[in-house]
Amino acid sequence: MASKYINVNLKVWRQKNANTKGKMETYKLDTVSTDSSFLEMMDQLNEQLINERQEPIAFDHDCREGICGMCSLYINGRAHGPDNAVTTCQLHMRKFDDGATIYIEPWRSKAFPVIKDLVVDRSAFDRIQQAGGFVSVNTSGNTIDANATPIPKADADKAFEAAACIGCGACVASCKNSSAMLFVGAKVSQYALLPQGKVEATNRVLNMVRQMEEEGFGNCTNTGACEVECPKGISLENIARMNREFMKAMITAE
Amino acid sequence: MSKLDSKIPEGHISQKWTDYKDHLKLVAPNNRPKIDIIVVGTGLAGSSAAASLGEMGYNVKAFCFQDSPRRAHSIAAQGGINAAKNYQNDGDSIFRLFYDTIKGGDYRAREANVHRLAEVSGNIIDQCVAQGVPFAREYGGLLDNRSFGGTQVQRTFYAAGQTGQQLLLGAYSALSRQIGLGRVKMYNRHEMLDIVKIDGKARGIIARNLVTGEIERHAAHAVVIASGGYGNVYFLSTNAMGSNVTAAWKIHKQGAFFANPCYVQIHPTCIPVHGTNQAKLTLMSESLRNSGRIWVPKKKEDAEAVRAGKLNPAEIAEDDRDYYLERKYPSFGNLAPRDISSRAAKEVCDEGRGIESNDTNEGVFLDFSSEIQNKGKQAAYAKGNHNPTPEEITALGKQWLKEKYGNLFTMYQKITDENPYETPMKIYPAVHYTMGGVWVDYNLQSSIPGCFVTGEANFSDHGANRLGASALMQGLADGYFVLPYTISNYLADEIRTGKISTDAPEFNEAETRVKELIATFIGNNGVKSVDYFHKKLGLIMWNKVGMGRNEKGLNEAIAELAELKAEFNKDVYVPGSADELNPQLEKALRVADLIELGQLMAMDALQRNESCGGHFREEYQDAEGETLRDDKNFSFVSAWEHKGENINDEVLHKEELKYEFIKIAARNYK
Amino acid sequence: MSKSAILSSSIAKKYWMALTGLFLCLFLVGHLLGNLQLILKAGEEGKRAFNEYAYFMTHNPLIKVMSYLTYLSILFHAVDGILLTIQNKKARPIGYAHNSPNANSKFFARQMAVLGSIILIFIVIHMSNFWWKMKYSSDPMPLHSITVVDPQSKTPQSLYITHSDNYFPVSAFENSQMGEAQMEIRNGNEFFNKQVDVKMGEGYKDLYSLTVAFFGKDTDAIKANEQAGLAVAFYVLAMIVLSLHLMHGFSSAFQSLGVNHRRYNAGIKLFGKLFSIIIPAAFAMIPLYIFFTK
Structure with a gap:
């Protein structure tokens, strides 16, 4: 890995807390290794700010390997930045030119209020999950043998692809309507595709969609932005499947 | 040794758990809502415990420092989860899983615990499938399995390279259901900063609301700590940035013994370090060792040329390559256990044959070219060609690799900007898992009554080295199938206790302790960032309490860490205030505990005059450089008791390990 | 399930958008087939065909039902679309300082509301240009007449055509030195014998001439629109907007209704693309043809 170093200009959203107004601030950061991840660049900036006795920038992050879904950031107008199929923590500085200006903003959605700087509250996703994103099986282990119900590989694979969602919220952030349909669709699909999930399918889709609406997410207009920006490549098929499930449920529910 | 009663039940190993469970005390369903339980951490162990306890009817409060319980670092586990199902008909059994785990742990784990783990392993798979976890399947619709290091059977269940994610989301869904039903109250973005003991029993915690900075009191009849491992003591590790030892360390300071802190697993297949601003290391799943061959050049000159970018590794002749794992451990080859593979990598790099062009030259090749040829040929034949x-x-072979490991290869390429289908991957060991942890008895109860510890946070099941795909198994076993029984046994005596008041003086004391600590950091007019100290801590630990340890280095480390602690307290600068979201303050509180823990790790490593599993003392090796265990003197669990602010004052207690059902032997993978 | 979810739920709203949208696509096909009568046949034959079509469209009871459905669909599609747009705007109270939406979606897919509004305006203008004039304008529509030359007198004579293929000389409706006219047009196109007060037949409103003149071609009945160039440009522009709206809307409707299948997606997408190009292009061709062949 031949390291190169670049200098960047950063325009970052700063906001003290949920109750104050925020604004974009400009920072200059020199000698950023192109092998650094984007968040390592943010660490470097924070280190610089701390050394200058300024308040460092708050941003969410945890696993730094693209799976926990905690990192966010709207970078240069795109959720998780210019690379495709990666989270911000997997985005590398080699994707930027020397002297580049980089805009860094929090996810913008009524359902994801800003807590501080670049940190937003995504608990709306948790509440959607609590409304129906589960199979009501007790945790006793007294279930049937795992191989008692064969599941067609194609269904299992599709369920897995849907379940690969990391709940980061990039779909909401990049959707012009702040719609959460890809997130909800993926969860509904995972269970709809598996025999274990079919039992509660009707209530699940109705309850999850109701909760999604209560949280203040917008409606899906099928622009497909979410699918493009999803770091896990969750397919729009899942939204269509939810639409089918919802229609079935709407017609048959008592 | 009255202080360490492991409470292992009598009887034959295969009957212990069943018999014991049958005689545990119960709490009647109508009494359970009167009892409060706190669960700290929402990884596999925490989520599964909180969900199970909520389901049973207890009042549960669950805490995580992340913005959602689904973010816990269990989610990052890639490879798989072991279970003795014998679906592949290769002679697997509960006993074999038990045996492999004990042997894999280099005979430093408790027989009874490990056997229980193997017994419930099958239930975990049943449970997860019932929850809708989409494990990989074969075309017939049945579950697929693969092999992992240290075993000769295929017992690992997986979901592509995201098994941990799928299992955690399964547990999270069960937890979400309970939250939705109001049986579990979830506290996101909350960090436990101390435990509250009343009359010697755990009765609650002090937690900081990370958004508002508010210090909160939470009371309960029992506290479950499921806060994960302490790999971040090395600064660079495969742990999440937020992973920390604070919850475990705080209970240690309040009386819970800390066991085997020196047992750290260094995972052999991680992406090598790239530079000083690097914040963490990324794992490449062990499952890659099913298909990749690990090598370095035989000649130092070749290694130098590769590092300088003058020699393409593909051009190095077969005869000039050293497939050192295959050479040294022919029967397990590239699937030798993690500790052995890691050490072998260090050895060849120490010889100057490392191939990574970074400060340390540390890196070895993980090469898929043979597998591309093999699988390509097979695929061609299968197509009738x-x-x-x-x-x-070559094309078919690459296609096969892509199907099997596509996501891992993409991840590698994103990070390194190199195409692993064309050039071999570069890998090097990195800190991954900590076998040590809070000492618990057979009930998973720590030495503080009412304080239970599960998952990676406890020490119990992996001995001195954990086998691949066993961490997920242990986390879920503890949370779904062990703790719910054993904690009820404890709580059966609490049904008359009534509500615990947070006005008790003990809560005052604990809250004051926490507030004072925070005030010291905020008021400290230091000059250096928390990360500065964390990096320094990491370097000391990696160089002196890392893959190879010796008496001199350990003594130096102990002294250096004591100095570092003093310097940290004096010079650390924590910007911002205590009553807001303040990531620097969170980090400072965590690093303070990690520094103290580091010192204890070095002390533990120093007293253990043997090499076993992940603990390699350079003084104790055989002629071939293999670990030299000392079963006569060190067949014990070291459990440390906290004795005041000076870590050097900690007292060592020993829990003798008895092997009644497994014949203890040299650990041989040759 | 509350009954109101069928209207209020965000997913159900999408079903309605999709169903009404697809119905309007069907309408477009029907409308286009009719309009093509304007140019497919030349001269009197074309005029006759188009005016007959126009009469059929306004009088066939089934078509009437369909047309009410169409109005309803347009209304529902528009109202629902506006409601969705308002909700969607509310879902992001603070926007991005720097946004690059083109990296992940097509502009026309994001601007459906704008495109739809333009189309709505177009529909209003379009209806006032033709439909309203034909049905309600106080200015009576010219009626379809043909000019025949009497083989004996060699003088040309204009005759109104009726649905029952009767002919009335236009002169019969005009006062002359000979006296007051015997015939009278009531209700726009009904021929009455004034003396006996009996309806003798019904004429065709000459929508053909109205349309052709509107787009710049002189006819016997109406003089060419002086601003036909503008009208043609406006219609062509509107069709481009319609094309963009359909470009997203057509396949999007299938997605909303849950039709998304790896095997058929490519087909649906392709059909949608062809539909959204061919139909508006064919519509636009008509005024262009009239304008440039005047």
């Missing part, structure tokens, strides 16, 4: 051209073979 019995005379495939070399190009066809």
